[in-house]
Amino acid sequence: MAIRRGTIYRIPAFKVANGLLVLTNDEWNDAPTQELSGALVFSDAGAGRTLVPDLALYAGPLLQVVKAELKDAIVELAPAQLAPIEEAITEILALDDLLGQPPRAPAVQPGVIDYPRWSNIYYAGGRVGRPPERKRYLVVSHDQYNRAMGGAVCVRTTTSERRGGPTLPVLRDGVTKAVCVMPTFFSSHSVGLRERPQPSQVYTPDMRTVAAALREALVLPERHSPSSP
């Protein structure tokens, strides 16, 4: 089955969500890779969810899923139906601020920090691979969203020696690559908030690089920057 960006697919393994709106670019969807990313789709409104115009559906957090789990295509969205979802994701990832001139980091949130924070790196999910280990994830959603949602959108980092490139950028340390084609939401209790990898944070120039890669990976439209000199 050819998987296409902008189409909602049914995923039988889901218990709460109705399906997944695929948002990764079609070169990635066509590649012989195991996973892709998209927005979870629900039949109810809720925090962090965006109404899909003309459908009684709401798009929620980004999630990385196994391609083989995608079953029937439910509906293919028109550009006008995709636009508000793309806009919401652009805002959650603070792309306009980071890609503006000058780049601007999202606002810090005052209060107790009991959520994964923007630009920080954490171990997340269960132990995988041989030897079993938790993977490192960089938080790419802004802290207002992270606090409200009790979790964050993250991208995997890897020190694989394969070359980096569009949507898999190499960060300034020259070693770490951010896998921006698979952003995914983790709830706070699936993220190791205390035991942290090193380095545990990256800074605005790297986050700008990641923002550009996310925009390309998810084919999010460019807009005029709201940043002011």
Add this chain to the structure above:
Amino acid sequence: MPGRQVRLEETVVAAVHQNRAALGFAPDAPDGVILSELAREAIQARLEAHRRKERAALYSSWAQERDLSDGAGEAMRSAIQDGIA
């Protein structure tokens, strides 16, 4: 070379005149505006096509990346367990 360039421009302008409406331009749109718009769009389309090829080649080289396939399904499992999906 200049003669060849003039012939090329004449060919393009003639094609624009014949297809002005089909190309989506107003009947009184100046040739210069039409030509620069078409050139800009053609360059953008070529660059995007190049970028798509570049991405496809890169993704093929990452398809067997062990570090990524090790964790396949983990984010989805976590989301289902946590009641998100």
